[in-house]
Amino acid sequence: QQQVKQSPQSLIVQKGGISIINCAYENTAFDYFPWYQQFPGKGPALLIAIRPDVSEKKEGRFTISFNKSAKQFSLHIMDSQPGDSATYFCAASPLSGGYNKLIFGAGTRLAVHP
Amino acid sequence: EPEVTQTPSHQVTQMGQEVILRCVPISNHLYFYWYRQILGQKVEFLVSFYNNEISEKSEIFDDQFSVERPDGSNFTLKIRSTKLEDSAMYFCASSERHLQETQYFGPGTRLLVL
Numbered sequence: 628q629q630q631v632k633q634s635p636q637s638l639i640v641q642k643g644g645i646s647i648i649n650c651a652y653e654n655t656a657f658d659y660f661p662w663y664q665q666f667p668g669k670g671p672a673l674l675i676a677i678r679p680d681v682s683e684k685k686e687g688r689f690t691i692s693f694n695k696s697a698k699q700f701s702l703h704i705m706d707s708q709p710g711d712s713a714t715y716f717c718a719a720s721p722l723s724g725g726y727n728k729l730i731f732g733a734g735t736r737l738a739v740h741p
Numbered sequence: 742e743p744e745v746t747q748t749p750s751h752q753v754t755q756m757g758q759e760v761i762l763r764c765v766p767i768s769n770h771l772y773f774y775w776y777r778q779i780l781g782q783k784v785e786f787l788v789s790f791y792n793n794e795i796s797e798k799s800e801i802f803d804d805q806f807s808v809e810r811p812d813g814s815n816f817t818l819k820i821r822s823t824k825l826e827d828s829a830m831y832f833c834a835s836s837e838r839h840l841q842e843t844q845y846f847g848p849g850t851r852l853l854v855l
Contacts, residue, residue, distance in 0.1 A: 659842055663784075670745075670832050670846035671784060716784060720842075727772060727836065728797055729844060731784040 629654060631719050633732025640739050646704040648735045650717035653698060657719035661729070662691065662702045665714045674715070675702070707739045743767045745847035747833050753853045754823055762818045762850045764833030773816045774834040774844060775808065777801070784832065790816065823854045 633650045640646045650660075661676035677684045677691045677700065684691045690703040704711055717732040746765045754760050766773050775787040789796040790808050807819045816835075820827055830851050834844040 661842070663846075668848070670834075670848050672846065673843055676842060718784075722842065727774070727789055727844070728786040728799075729776075729784075730786065733783045 629730055631717060631730050631732040633717050633735060635735060636733065637736045638738070640704075640707045640737065642707065642709060642739055642741050644707050644739075646702075646707045646711070646737055646739070648702045648715055648717070648737075649699065650701065650719075650732050651697075651699045652719050654719070654721065655698070656721040656723075657730075659720040659722045660691070660693065660700050661718050661720075662689075663716045663718060663731075665716065665734075671716060704737075707737075709739045709741050712737055712739050745833055745835055745845050747831075747847040747850050749850060750848065751851045751853075753855065756825055756854055757822050760820050760823055760852060762820075762831050762833075762852070764816045764818070764847055765814050766816055766833065766835030767837075767845055768814070770835035770837050770845075772796075772836045772838065773808075773810070774836075775818045776832045776834060776846075777829040778832065778849075779829045787818075787831075820852075823852075825854050828852060828854045 631652050662674045663671035664674045665671045675686050675689045679695050688705045693700045714734045714736050716734045718729040748763045773790045776784050778784045788798040788802045805821045809817050830849045832849045833847045836844045
């Protein structure tokens, strides 16, 4: 129940294309859903996050879509660029339950080809 | 921009030895975490620390692990008797307030146990 399932494991997209990464969870206590971006040799960096009171959040080329009833959320990267090539992790946290810990998905390695 | 720093960047140790991983969280942050990432796998929560005590720990964080805030700036993770399976990248993170959403990650310490 603590798991966050992420797919696909790897993704190849052409420059200018749309990258879509999906995550699913089971624990209804999760109420904070961030996406982290990680470049080789670096720590994860927060990209964008959503709370379950909204179904979509957009920041620049990055959009989170959230489906509370299906317990799924996804990251869309519009106009993907070679500089977006990185590993992306979805995560979830039961913030309202008084816990800050992040439960991460397995990660998606994105390669954007020029 | 303030950032979380970690030392050393790489540590090689012999099985059974003690290691101390050091972190300097962002200066006004009050909530601290350790995560680990075994090569090629997802980031896993180890422990959270607030107000000089452990808030939550995972099943990975057994008696071989301990955390300490020895002074006003450092936050350490000690592994008392390292095992081969402790080889991983260890990330420190911090957040500004209790239950504040954004966790800022350091660059990590790569620990190799031989």
